Amino acid sequence: MSLITRMSLKNRLIVGLLTLVIAVFGVIATTSLNQETMPSVELPGTSVQVTVPGASPEVVEESVTKPIETALEGVGDLETVSTTSSAGSMSANVTWPFGKDAEEMTDSVRSAVDSAKADLPDGAEAEVLSQQIDDVPVVMFAVSGGEDSQKLGDLVETELVPELQSVAGVSSVDVAGQNERRVNISFRPDDVNDKNVVTTSVPDELTAAGTVVPAGQSADGNKSLSVEVGDELDAVDQIEKTPLRTADGTVLLGDVADVELDSVDKASYSRADGKDAVTVSVTKGQDDNVVEVSHGVNEVLERMGPELGGDVSFSTIFDQAPEIEKSIHDLSVEGGLGLFFAILVILAFLGSFRSTVVAAISIPMSLLIAMIGLMVGEYTLNILTLGALTIAVGRVVDDSIVVIENIRRRQGTSDLTIDDIVASVKQVAGAITASTLTTVAVFLPIAFVDGIAGQLFRPFSVTVTLALLGSLLVALTIVPVFSYWVLRKSPKPLSPKRQAATDASYEAWARKHREKGIKRAEKRQSKIDRKNAKRGAKGKTLLPAATADAPVTPMPGDGEASDRVDRLQQRSLPAILAALRHPWRTIVISVAIFAVTMMMASFLKTDLLGAAGQNSLYIAQTLPAGASLEASDEAAKKIEDVLASDPDVDTYSTTVNGPETGSENSFNITLKDDSEAEVATNRLSNQIDGLGNEVGEIDLQDASGSANEDVEIKLSGSDLSALGEAADSVTKKMSETEGVTNARNDLASDQPIIHVDVDREKAADYGYSQAEVGQAIAAALHGSEAGTLTLKGKERDIFLAATHPDATPDEIRALELPVTEVQTQNAQEDATDAVEEKTDRRADEAKAKAEEESADQLESAREARDNAADQLEEARKALRDAQNPPPAPSPGDMAADQVEQAEEGVEQAEKGLNEANDAIDDLVDSQREQEESQAEEQDLADEQAAIPDIKGDPITVDEIASVDETETPATVTREDGNRQVTVFATPAEGQLNPVSAKAQELTSSMGLPDGVSFDVGGASQEQADSFAQLGWAMLVAIALVFLVMIATFRSFVQPLILLVSIPFAATGAVLLLLLTGTPLGIPSLIGLLMLIGIVVTNAIVLIDLVNKLREHGMGLWDAIIHGTRLRLRPILMTAAATVFALVPMSLGLTGGGVFISQPLAIVVIGGLTSSTVLTLILVPALYLLVERRKERRAEHKEAKAEAKHEADQHRIDEETAEVAARPVDE
Template sequence: MNLLTRVSLRNRALIALISVIAIGFGLIATAQMKKELFPDLQMPQAFVTTSYDGASPEAVETEVTEPLEAALNNVAEVEKVSSVSTAGSSQVIVETKYGTSSDEIVRQLQRAVSQAQPQLPDGSEPEVFSASTADIPIAMLTVTGSDDPEALAQELDDVAVPELKRIDGVRAVDVTGAPVKEVSIEADEDKLEDEGLSPDALAGILQANGIPTSAGDLVDEGKTTPVSVGARLTSVDQIANLALPGKDEPVLLKDVAKVEMREADSQSISRTNGEPALSLMVMKKPDGNIVEISDAVAEKLPDVTERMSDNVEFHTVFDQAPFIKQSIDDLVNEGVFGLIFAVLVILVFLLSVRATIITAISIPLSLLVTLLSLWLSGYSLNMLTLAALTISIGRVVDDSIVVIEAIRRRHAQGGTKFTSIMGAVSEVAGAITASTLTTMAVFVPMIFVSGQTGEMFRPFALTAAIALAASLLVALTIVPVLAYWFLRARESRVKLTRAQKQQIRADRKANLRQWKSERKAVRKRPVSIEAPAGRHATSELPVIGESDRTAPTRTAAGGTAATAAPTAATASGTAAGAQPGSDVDELAALRSPVTRLQKTYVPFISASTKHPVITLIIAVLVLAGTVFMIPQLKTELFPDTGQDFLQVEQSFDAGSSLEESGEQAAIVEDVFENYDEIESYQLSIGDDSMGGDATTGIHLLNLKPGVSIKDLSAKLEEDFEDLDGAGEITIQSEGGGMSNDIEVSVTGSDNDKLATASEDIAHAVRDLDEVQSVTTDLEATQPTLEVDIDRKKAAEEGLDEATVGQVVQRAMNGQQIGNVVIDNLGHRVVLHAGDVSTVEELEDLEIPVTAQASAGAGASGTGEDGAGDMGQDTDAGMMPGAPAPAPVPEPETETVKLSEIAEVNRTETPAEIRHTEGQRSVTVTITPAGNDLGAASQAVQKAAADVDTPQGVTVDFGGATAEQQEAFTQMGLALLAAILITFVILVATFKSLLQPLILLVSIPFAATGSIGLSLLTDTPLGMTSMVGLLMLVGIVVTNAIVLIDLINHFRRHGVELRTAVIHGARLRYRPILMTAAATIFALVPMALGISGEGMLISKPLAIVVIGGLVSSTLLTLILVPVLYLLLESVKERRSERRTIKDMSRSHVIDQAEAEAEQKKAAATAAAAGGSAAGSTAAGSTAAGEAASGVRADTTVDTSAEAPADAPAASATDAEATRTSGTDAASGTDGSADDTTSDSGETGTSGAGEKPE
């Protein structure tokens, strides 16, 4: 990292140019980035929807849903299959693994559906599609003002739709709520009987006509010409003129039936502000820019309105762009406020405008680099990336603060700018790199988080990580360059008087004049072109560069000239007090005076290190209080997004017709009309609505700016309670937030047991205080007529169930027998035979006894299965089957009444039948009261557990409860993984297993402030809060890293333990406070939500980070130094004991060896004779002296290890150092009493007793 800074300082102009280029491209990227509400999420779900007109829910379940479930369960990637069967419709929900390609899943499901197609009823065509946030329309417009919906729909297709489709990025514009036309064939039974025909003959006529048949190729004169027989039907007249074999001669279809194009029975209702309206859904392409598309739509609407008929008006019911714009504006506001607060904090601490500006530049520069990276990576600007950028505003300034603070401190010690800056960066580069890497590393687990949480917050994690990396790069490159240019080489430590400031200005002018004159003299000096002769002559030439610049002579106030250039010692790289061969004074900071700010902290850190046990007890009590606060927290899944619309769901009475549902919805619309806060309201009922049917209505309320969504919801709920005859009304979402409904799924094979269990559970939870409302699937039932056919009697008449069913279908709703394309529009062809509107008429329905079941069955299909596909192109190269033979005249037939071969019974059946994993299930839906999802879930689970469920019935909890449990589990694992990754980085940084544990101690205390502030602000703990806790793992360790790094720095250079701890803590006190305060104050606007409702999703995150930073910073400044002192003291004691043990052992061994040598010498002397006794004694004395000399040498060598420039220590400390033989500067047991003088210097450590 030092090399990076050195290169930057050597190439300052290049760094400035690169910065300007990065700013320019960052601004371009910001303008070009795709803007949307959420990133395009590929949800792990696919849907198979099938229409089966006229069928009851039970019939749909048996004939459509169950065959499809069996086929779809065989797909390997499918994890869960559930379904909903309603009258005339089946929807199978397939859940797959996250990360699986949606396109591949759709292809596999389509193959499975194709295999199940032969088992499905004729005329049912399943459709397969996947779920994605890109399928959400970017805008929904309603059109009112015309009494002729058909004409208005045609006008929209001719004018509005083509014009809006021309907008760049628009994929489709769909018109909903428009009347649908169909080709109706209404049989005249009398005429058919006269001609000897039956309705089955009409059903089969489209098989025999309108299907071009490829007859092969004709080779004529060497040329091959394909031959096609027949032509498609393209008009109603062509259908009416189709020929049928009559009794005497062929008859035309129009002679025995009425053929016309008419409006199909309405299946939906669409109203805006209580008036009938059509809707326009604007869909974007995957790479479309929502904001640009919305602006283009708004720009084109006036022109489109002018081209439409009079009184036609367009109303915007839903538009994503305004909220996205608001979010971007909120980001700018939050950024501005956060920048201002951070700048003020830095200015207060540094008291330097220049240093503050240099530090503040790192915020916009880092954010622009982040936006540029996101743009190049193909990411969009959405709510989650915006939230990450806003959160990062307070964090990206931290590295720059540490660097600039260290540079200013080095400048105050004197020396050249280059040397001071390099010394400062070398001091903090390792610490800020490690701290930034730990903060970035906590986002790595987000890559592996599965489920919806991982999909949503992965862009958030990537954005924050890029911003942090950019801030580190800016701090190590651009900040040093700006400091070199704009910071003074030396700042005064005292306040200068006015006279002294005037003297500085006078000296500056005098020096400037002197420098100009010297430069002028240099320019006038002649330059020698020829080099002197000699091998090394080139070395005598002046070198153009940094050394060629003549240093000016400074004129002092007294008139004495002095050279302003650095001294030779400084120029050579050796500063005063520096280690030999080093560029910087490693212990200069230790000798710096105590500042006013540090004086507020030194007494606390001194007292804490004197009484470490008391400090630890207080810390444990704080941690215990944190654990006690956890159960008091409220929990949620996702917070309110703050959008300005409400969605209200209205469930009508079971069995209500479409007209009756519209009348009940009008009661609710009258309530909306009385609220000035509602800009407009849109009603959708039926198959064309937003996923509803005839028994469900969706009211979408577009609110005016500034309306409190919670207050309005409370008022509406009070009004809804007083309504009669409006069904059940639920405010489904507030401000677009995700549903917090709790779902209890009751599964089993016995319907009666399911009903009993679900009703018991609903009754048990309905009276809970935590529950607002309770609904079950079984509560919505609808009357059904079941035709129970006597198969024996039917067989006696030559009939079967399929034939009878088709006759009944034609008489009631008509039978779809094909499709045609007329004027480029597809239309159904429906055969009507008979008119049944009452039960009596149904029972008296005449069934032809000579009708052939096989003929009827063949006529009921569409496409390849029966009716033909007259109006649609077949795939290239496909040869449709040969048409069925034309129907022949049938003999005169007899009929039987339906009541003669079947019974018609009235029953009550569920409006919908749900399956979970192939079994019938009933869902009990509970809406929690208030914003505490966790408390509601626990209360519901406890109440449900007390219910005695029948045997064979299982109860599972889903909905928001299951999603919350899964999300919290995933985030909890991510939190543990983040701590582990942080620990690994710290071990690599400090090369120790114990010191990183000290740093990790600050993490639990971050939860103290987070939980406490959440309780004070009544903020539930949700997914955004969990992301904030994840961020805190990296953020809070940052302060501890820079603190421990400096203490280790002092210890490596021989400073005594407690001295290093106190001085390291006091020197890091200001940067720690600055970084924490800058981050906190930058997040205050977001936590208060002063910029608007658009940033509400980030508010819990900001609250968690602020609270965690406050508590962790305060405890880090006290607890971390104490733990470090205790740990290192223990290590020193162990080292001293080992050293003393080794010395004692060596001493005894030396004595033993000396005695052995003496005995050996004595024995030798005795053997040689008495004359050698004197010589032996002399040898023993020499051996003893030699052993003593070894110990003396050892002592001298060990004492030489203490650095000459270390702070003064007591004699006992020096003796302990000499005896220990280690790198530590002191051998005290940590109980020495340091005192701080008035000047701020720490005094000599008290003598400690040497261990024995």
């Protein structure tokens, strides 16, 4: 290490130039670092949101939640899957262990959800969302003004949002509360029926009409042109002219429906300070600067205000930048005050302005080196990193103080040379290196701490580590160079008068010290004389006479012969000498103090991170399940009345939700800068409680983003009624528990619903599934989406309007369901059967007629045969008559015969005429029958051809389902596949552990219903995990410190002596936490972790010098005395500088980051104070006992060896004498 110092001194100009370069780059790094409230935390989880319009919670649980849970079971390394099923939606919170790659795990969850989509109901939409602190909006503001809310929303969407999106660093801009508009298509039932339009085909027709189809490429000379067919729909009248194909031809949509651009009915209201408003949230990119984004957004608002109209105003709901800037400013002020106090301490101890300036240089240089490291490591400037820099202010000067103090002490009254500086640095280089490395080593385990403690405090540990390593580099390079420049000339000697007074004072102290030593020796001798009298009477060996204490004289050698005992040493040496004279008594007293302190530790309050104390509050107002939007609005207005009348409330925004969005209202509240957050919160809580049950369940909490402090009692089981009974009992018990400020559970009350119980068999007969019946009813009650339309650059939804909005149960029963394919197929089969029946009947009639005609023809043939026979007989008769002519008749007879023949002729003519008439009639009948047959055949052919166009007749809901009013749980919560209800208990400040223990005790003893189990977690589990992780980190840190000290002292025993100071540091830390009422949380434990490295640094510097003095031949007692007194000043100086640098932070003078920095500072101050005292008292005593025992063992071993040597020599001498005494003749 001295080589670095010597090289620096030989190249002083280069070191000076490098110092300037570091200063410049450090300032650049400081101004370029991104600023944020807290470090970016990669939360180990994601969420899944699934919407199923119209589904009840129980239906959602069965058809959505369980398939999603089953799919997520295939994702490895998941810790928990918590789901909440509510009307129309399902949300799932998925967590995995800290340390897993969030992007990779989120992709795995997304893949699992995608695989489950095939099992979800039609129309279900699933989305996987991230859960990172960076997703919190940078700025949230409300836009109000103007009578036309629709125009205001359009202005925000078209004018303001594009300007905000153009701000550097803006990732997204979300708008809520504006009047959404869409294209509504309202069918006219009479026209639909008259024109035989199938309304379910309209979405497909619209899609087909508005789709641009790429049709390939076309060559035009040397140009290649893309071919596309069609245009997108971009006007309402184009939708009206969309052709619809029907069985009767083509009709236009406008012929059967009204198409208009209309406002969407609001599912929620948004207000700012009680006035209707549009809420805008601006989110930054992951690596962008919060403050710069906020300033950019506010610049846009200032510029756009007049452009949007004089009546448009903006009110900020939430803005991270002012709080960040305030925290940074406050911590900077506290750091500056700490720096000032540290410099005052150095000045007071060194008594030299020049030496103080050199020491003070190390503070800004170390911090600027840390800033450069933060910039290189892409860290941000937040309350953790800035708090680390503030805490490091007192510690980074330690190494420089030791170096400067040693240089000044060795310089004496002579001029300073390079060799003097190198020798001074060489003497302490090993000690300050070891002490710095031990402090750095304690932060190494934080890199391996899981959970929120590791995520939050990893940048903190990196910052402190960079500052400490920078301070070591500065102490070994820059400080020696500046010491040579500033301290080279010898200090001005004291005036003769002051010198004489100083000498007289020293001589008086030395004389008094000797006199006290003589008196103590006489007192010890008196005790020895009494003991020797008794021992002599018993024949025992007498004790040696007492000797006076060795005087504390200037230490000889190593260039420090003139180093006298100064006034600070004179005042401290009595206590040090007393501890060394009675080491065992010192140890017993120290152990007793430690034991009492540890017993008092049980009275410590506990928390996780503590209250941030920022000026933002959040109220969640949960109303009874199923509460209408109007009822939610009335309840919200009562809360708004309280907020409007509260003197500490600056602004507030309200979001009112109806049953479709959960019936939970939210209020974001900004308090005035001069208000006390805790006082305002308590007053608001009391005022809202006074409103009674009519405002629902209220949860008022800090909105600053600090860790949730609720204790969670998770009740699991399969019976919802048993879970409800258990939840009510546990909530009641916890609300009566001391230390609990609020107890609630997430079991929502039952909500009334209209339940349609579908007869699956009947429905299947008509071709319906249960889901299709539900979708048909949902379309009738709520309408359905049919695509999108871009109007004037704004994308609008196309919506098929509900035909029966707000239908009663009777109206639902009478709803006509869409005709299914099964119904159509059945109708076509019935028509086919009818045609076949007619065809068969006609065939039968034709057959019967043919048989009748055949019979008539046979009868006619028989009659003709009979007539022919008669004619043949007559012919034969005539022949006979001709052969035998009768006698000639008389004239009278002849006349009679002629008459008779004439009559027969007439009869024959009439008969022929009748036969001709009959033939004509038969011909006419045959022709008519033929025509009728042809008509019938045509009718049958037409009926056969019309069969494919036949549709089924619609049926009503009550033909296949029963419709009844009933009640169902508003939400169903599950975790890892089991139904669950969570009871939340909010502990008072510092009561996290007692409340957690009481929750465990009460729940175990109260006797839960059968089948219900419980688990206590939440903040208490997070605290237990964090405390356990930090406990292991402390053990690892102690091991690392031990290894560094072994390497430094090359001894196993001496590092153990130094480790003894570590637990005693907790003595002061616990006492100061108790005295200040500060809870023990993660920041306090980080402070204890820091103490492990800090407290041993003083002991290392002390023991290192004692060892060096002993190496130069000084005795054990003198080495301890001189080493302790010579390191007294730097030890007290470094401790005091650190303590006073942390005083502003411990007092929380400005309030910036107080919830993290204040507990940490209190622990370090208390622990460092007690450990410093113990370093100067207990460590020398332990060192004396251990080393004296080693010396005595060595002396005893040496005495034994000498005694043995003497015995051997005596034996040899005796044997030699015996041989010499023998006669020669022998």
